Amino acid sequence: MSWNEKRLVKVAILDLYEGVPNQGMRCIRTILHDWAAANDFDLQSDEFDVRLKNQFPDTSYDIYISSGGPGDPLVSRFEDWDIAWCRWLDKMERWNNNPSNHQKKYIFFICHSFQLASRFFNVGLVCKRRSTAFGVFPIHMLDAGGNEPVFDGLRDPFYAVDSRDHQVIQPNHERLERMGAEILCIEKSRPHVPYERAVMGIRFNEYMIGTQFHPEADASGMSMYLRTEEKRKTVIESHGEDKLISMLEHLDDPDKIRWTYSHILPNFLNHSVGQFQEVMA
Numbered sequence: 481m482s483w484n485e486k487r488l489v490k491v492a493i494l495d496l497y498e499g500v501p502n503q504g505m506r507c508i509r510t511i512l513h514d515w516a517a518a519n520d521f522d523l524q525s526d527e528f529d530v531r532l533k534n535q536f537p538d539t540s541y542d543i544y545i546s547s548g549g550p551g552d553p554l555v556s557r558f559e560d561w562d563i564a565w566c567r568w569l570d571k572m573e574r575w576n577n578n579p580s581n582h583q584k585k586y587i588f589f590i591c592h593s594f595q596l597a598s599r600f601f602n603v604g605l606v607c608k609r610r611s612t613a614f615g616v617f618p619i620h621m622l623d624a625g626g627n628e629p630v631f632d633g634l635r636d637p638f639y640a641v642d643s644r645d646h647q648v649i650q651p652n653h654e655r656l657e658r659m660g661a662e663i664l665c666i667e668k669s670r671p672h673v674p675y676e677r678a679v680m681g682i683r684f685n686e687y688m689i690g691t692q693f694h695p696e697a698d699a700s701g702m703s704m705y706l707r708t709e710e711k712r713k714t715v716i717e718s719h720g721e722d723k724l725i726s727m728l729e730h731l732d733d734p735d736k737i738r739w740t741y742s743h744i745l746p747n748f749l750n751h752s753v754g755q756f757q758e759v760m761a
Contacts, residue, residue, distance in 0.1 A: 486522040489753060492537035493527045494565075496549030496592055503705055504548050504590070507696040511745045521753070531561045536568045539575055539585065543752050545745075548591030548694060553599060553606055553646055566600050576687050586752035588745065589690030591644060594682070597690050598648045603661060604679055605650040613642045614719050616730035616737060617668050619680050619693060624662035630689055630747045631664060631681075639736035640680075641697035642667075647678040648692060660685060695744035699737045703728060 493508055509525070516523035528535040537544065546565075556562040569587075576584045589597045599606045618637035625631050651663055664681035681691040705711055706728060715724045730736050 486520060487753075488522045488524060489516065489543065490524045490541040491526075491543045491545065492541040493525065494530050494537070494544065494546040494568075494593070495527050496530050496547045496565075498531040498549060498551070499529075500550050502548075503698075503701060504694065504696060507694075507698050507701065507741075508545055508547065508745075510698065510701075511696055511741075512749075515746050515749050519750075519753075530565060534561055534564055536564060539571070542583070542586065542756060543749065544572070544585060544587045546587065546589050546593035546597075548593065548643075551592070552608070553592060553595040554608075557599070562596070565596060569597065569600055572688075573685075576685070583756055584687050586748075586755070587688045587690075588748050589688070590696065591692055591694055594690035594692045595644075595646055595648060597684060597688070598679070598682065601655070601659065601661070601684055603652050603656050603659070603682060603684070604648040606646060606648055609645055609647050612718070613644050613647075613667075614715075615642060615723055615727050616640070617642045617693075619665050619667065621665045622663055624683065625664035625681065628662075628664050628683060628689075629751045630683075630744060632747050633743045634740070635735075637668070638740055639730060639733075640691070640693035640695060640740050641702065641737060642693045644692065649676045649678050651679055656682075664689075665691075689748065691744070695740055697737060698741050699731045699734075702737070703731045706731075 491512055495505060497505060512523060512525050526537065528537050530536065531549070572585050572587060575581050595606050598604050616639055619640050621631065621634070621636040626636070656662065662683045663679055664683055667678045667680050678692060680693055683689050706715060706724065712724065
């Protein structure tokens, strides 16, 4: 490669939204293109409709991002797309474990995908929440999170958009240790209720990491989305007007969602590219 030739980075986005209107895919696209432009990379970004078209990427990509999405991660284990997703993840793990494959595959799991990955690796109990988590919440880092390159620059606690009906709790510490996995962060402390705090981020192995929150959520886009008449009405009916007002206030705070947005996925991309550039050097 000549000194003035751009480095091609191939990224596969696994879309698990099942055609449901969402902000997640837009945010992922924006982060990828802004990151590539800022770092002068030639980006090839391809999307795969996992649930409606049973589409999956091959092993030619450098980086994979598996999105959030609706539905029950327990019931779906018997559906064709879920079975195929697990086969894809198994293929990725086998690729990375093969010493003859010097170019490893880096994967980030978001929310629903994080729950699927936690179920796949059997690192904790995936279960339904007592009530839906929706809003902007503080996330508390554990020691491993403080040493995690993808979390570099985050404060403790940091804030993230959380939107889910299910959760990962009761971590299987023996399994985590055997895998070399580490819990990075947990949800806010709620001493007034007798419920276990959910696991919010895991480094599954050297090449795979995920969060149960949405690190891709951008403040300005989310704020505009929540202010549309239809979404405003839906949020008020489901969660109350106080929740809507609180969420909009958090979105306007530059130290909260904007900070998380500008750090986690860009850090993941930088770390992944840095790792495979070392292999090529």
